[in-house]
Amino acid sequence: MEKRTPRPGGDDTKSHSERPEGGGPLTSVFIIAASEVVRAGLETLVGADERFTVTGSAADWEVLAEAPPPDVVLLELGDASGISFAELRNVEEAGADGDAPALVVLMADLREERITAALDFGVRAALPRNSTSGEILAAIEGAAAGLIVIHRDALDALRDVNASTAVTAVTPSPSSEESLRDVDRLTPREVEVLGMLAEGLGNKEIASRLMISEHTVKFHVSSIFAKLGASSRTEAVTQGIRRGLIML
Structure with missing residues (x-):
């Protein structure tokens, strides 16, 4: 070495x-x-x-x-x-x-x-x-x-590989009012995935725990990013904590 x-x-x-x-x-x-x-x-x-x-x-x-x-x-x-x-x-x-x-x-x-x-x-x-x-x-x-x-x-x-995911990932962050309205539409599954992001789990680990495909996990993560106006997992978790969606 x-x-x-x-x-x-x-x-x-x-x-x-x-x-x-x-x-x-x-x-x-x-x-x-x-x-x-x-x-x-x-x-x-x-x-x-x-x-x-x-x-x-x-x-x-x-x-x-x-x-x-x-x-x-x-x-x-x-x-x-x-x-x-x-x-x-x-x-x-x-x-x-x-x-x-x-x-x-x-x-x-x-x-x-x-x-x-x-x-x-x-x-x-x-x-x-x-x-x-x-x-x-x-x-x-x-x-x-x-x-x-x-x-x-x-x-x-x-x-x-997945045009819809890429487009979602670069969507500009919405205003505060729009973001709050979008939070109301966060599905139970998305809240569950967000909680696992807070645990630091990767897509493969989340897929295994929820018994779904990694492709489906990527879809949920992209949707969470768009609804919370986040551009990273860390930012999504931070927004989730601030809005009472998850607790650490």
Whole structure:
């Protein structure tokens, strides 16, 4: 296992370098890629941006357990990466006490089921490996801010499989009055699914518990998003709690 490559001036507590001229803390990024060449390229790209600081790089996720978690993990899932989606859960759980890093994944395979699996395992941003420098940097910033970032190529892959789901997912959020009216139309099954989203369950786990297909789960999730004016699972759960639909 390749050891973590620390940056100069680092220590063993989670801390941030300051932006020039007192602009606030930098977003810390750790890079994981099987290829040394890819790691070096990504480290150069991210490290050159004044918004970020690269805390290290490695060939696999296990090294994250040896140091405080960064804000973002940039992970290349190439053909030879040797990293499975199940191991993404380990990356997410590398941060204790709710301090897990946001996952930004560069994917070689943009099939719908691969993208869905990545999102189910906690990925915050899914991009193709040939994404531009600007796209990668924007995804890191968005993921660090708590957003879900889907590259247009990944969205096209989802749209090709289920156009109605993709259209629903990008529907603008309704006004407060419209949203409240839509909540009244949330079906009992949708409330049940929303509760399971609050438990952190993925589509496959929800389908198994309710004994329905994953496709049906995706339909329910998309409907919940539209009715609550949410653009992510976290936002949907937050709206559900605020409106008394679910309790934690």
